[in-house]
Amino acid sequence: MSGLGPLTSRELKKWYRNPVSLLTGLIQPFFWLALFGSAFSKISAFGPTLLDGAPNYITYILGGVLTIIGLFTALFSGVNLIFDRRLGVLGRFLIAPIRRSSIVFSKIFASSARILVQVGILILAALLIPNGLEFKHGFTVLDALILIAAVMLVALIFTSIFTTLAVRITRPDTIFGVINLVNLPLLFVSYAMFPPGLMAGWLSDAAKYNPVSWSAEAIRTVVINGTLTASQMHSVGVWLGGLAILATILLLMAYFVSENEIRE
Amino acid sequence: MAAIIETRNLTKIYGGKVKALDDLNISIEEGEVYGLLGPNGAGKTTTINLLVTRIAPTSGTAIVNGFDIVKNSLEVRKSIGVVPQDLTTDEDLSGFENLKMVSQFYDVPAEEAKERIHKLLSMVSLDDVKDRLVRQYSGGMRKRLELIAGLVHDPKILFLDEPTLGLDVTTRTQMWKYVREIQEKLDVTIILTSHYLEEVDALANRISIIDHGKVLATGTSEELKSNLKGDIILATMKTDKDAETLMKYPGAIEAKENGPRAVRLKVQNSDEELPKIIQYISGNSLSITRLTVQKPTLDDVFLEYTGSEIRSEEPTDSRQEMMNLRRLRR
Known part of the structure; x- marks a missing residue:
């Protein structure tokens, strides 16, 4: 009765059947690492203290790049809903005896699945490139779970927001405008790319409240340290907890808005 | 049902x-x-x-x-x-x-x-x-x-x-x-x-x-269409006299001249009336050259309502x- 299964499988089919999106998805992680890794590599000169003990900058920014990849894909999660409305497909869903929320949640889940694939490719890419990712202190199953949880929570937070917006937006350019407005602030007012020590005071203060920072810091902590100390574990717990609370609230919002407000 | x-x-x-x-x-x-x-x-x-x-x-x-x-x-x-x-x-x-x-x-x-x-x-x-x-x-x-x-x-x-x-x-x-x-x-x-x-x-x-x-x-x-009351039958006769006789057809709601030797009859239902008209024509030994039935279309109905x-x-x-x-x- 829910329609979630067939709708999510439709989204994924549309994604993996598009050779361009598949190819760009494969190339993008290498671009990101190569560009960010080289552009900001001078930061390494400030020494390992500034990089929280990371052996190189790639290892340091991995948490940031993973989070940003999740964020950017999530920002576009509502676009397909707007096109479904424009192309008339939404009309077919709305006359079917399915839950209205399944239309929106299919986009949320499909985007999350895409993000998961991108995360896998990016980690592989980071390990493959020269002077890339190094797990100096090992990488446990728990670390992997924390890493995935952090990216997934960021994905759920932003897919919820942007699919909910798309519930009532009828023009693609409107949502593109919103995406352009928020993507760079979310990226730069966060600890995704730079250590707090290199940021202006006010920026660093603001970045503390950005969920992008929470995810980036949580991943960074497990990637650099491997096995965590009690205090590190506490910090990671706080970050993930914050992400989980935010994700829950926003998923509930997406549910209620889509059940009641979605129309052609 | x-x-x-x-x-x-x-x-x-x-x-x-x-x-x-x-x-x-x-x-x-x-x-x-x-x-x-x-x-x-x-x-x-x-x-x-x-x-x-x-x-x-x-x-x-x-x-x-x-x-x-x-x-x-x-x-x-x-x-x-x-x-x-x-x-x-x-x-x-x-x-x-x-x-x-x-x-x-x-x-x-x-x-x-x-x-x-x-x-x-x-x-x-x-x-x-x-x-x-x-x-x-x-x-x-x-x-x-x-x-x-x-x-x-x-x-x-x-x-x-x-x-x-x-x-x-x-x-x-x-x-x-x-x-x-x-x-x-x-x-x-x-x-x-x-x-x-x-x-x-x-x-x-x-x-x-x-x-x-x-x-x-x-x-x-x-x-x-039948609520519109009336199909039109157009007939062209060989002579003026034949046309005059047809004008007197008793089953018509309305009969009019429609050009030289041509008659326009409005009838309740052309399907039922047409055989009678043909009988009337042969009964009176009229010569006819052309006979057309015009049924009202749904357009006419639509226009009416x-x-x-x-x-x-x-x-x-x-x-x-x-x-x-x-x-x-x-």
Whole structure:
């Protein structure tokens, strides 16, 4: 009765059947690492203290790049809903005896699945490139779970927001405008790319409240340290907890808005 | 026969002032093809949208297949199939995948769905292209796919909202053939709206003419036309004298000269009157050179009731319309 299964499988089919999106998805992680890794590599000169003990900058920014990849894909999660409305497909869903929320949640889940694939490719890419990712202190199953949880929570937070917006937006350019407005602030007012020590005071203060920072810091902590100390574990717990609370609230919002407000 | 759809003072007011539907009371019987005919903004699509639970009524209600559209919309949706005015199939999926997805929306068991989809595809001659992406379909093929997309869950009622809008004449006639075949083979009740009079005339058993949200007349095409009281019979005679004699034909409501030796007779029903006229002609040994029967068309009926000729439908949503036409043209 829910329609979630067939709708999510439709989204994924549309994604993996598009050779361009598949190819760009494969190339993008290498671009990101190569560009960010080289552009900001001078930061390494400030020494390992500034990089929280990371052996190189790639290892340091991995948490940031993973989070940003999740964020950017999530920002576009509502676009397909707007096109479904424009192309008339939404009309077919709305006359079917399915839950209205399944239309929106299919986009949320499909985007999350895409993000998961991108995360896998990016980690592989980071390990493959020269002077890339190094797990100096090992990488446990728990670390992997924390890493995935952090990216997934960021994905759920932003897919919820942007699919909910798309519930009532009828023009693609409107949502593109919103995406352009928020993507760079979310990226730069966060600890995704730079250590707090290199940021202006006010920026660093603001970045503390950005969920992008929470995810980036949580991943960074497990990637650099491997096995965590009690205090590190506490910090990671706080970050993930914050992400989980935010994700829950926003998923509930997406549910209620889509059940009641979605129309052609 | 029992009514499968019954509206009870169904009313829809948009934005607190525009009365799109005004205390509508119609009853549609099981197994019939029922046509809703009306000028632009008459309330046809509003009626359909209410009956398929796409929008909620301001007051009143309707019973569809035993379920109340207000209280039990989910059950209503399960028992109906809809072919909306707009194209609703996904271009990035194949024809088969589209139908498969729709069958999943209605929880049709996989095996049953497969069998049914194949049957429907062959009914509208799409089995050869079922695995092709819908973006590669022609306009006519897409419309046929839309038609059967409303049927994969074996609904008791099928709503067709302007099923041939934007199609060329040949494709339109072909669509009619498929609609008739569906009605016969699948035993569904069909509710059809159209602004093509000949389409309603060709497909519907019973027609309601609506305007300003109210039903003006209901009946079979024949009933509506005979209500107009009068077919026209035109006859050209060999001599003036013969023409004069024919003018005195007793069964005519009205007889007029219609050019040299030509007579125009208005009769109640030409089918019944024509043999009598022929008898009258031979009984009086008249010589006739030409005999024509002019039946009133649905256009005349429409004109009579609404006071206007049917206008070509201005799309309410021109952006959507352009997009549909653009895609159909491929």
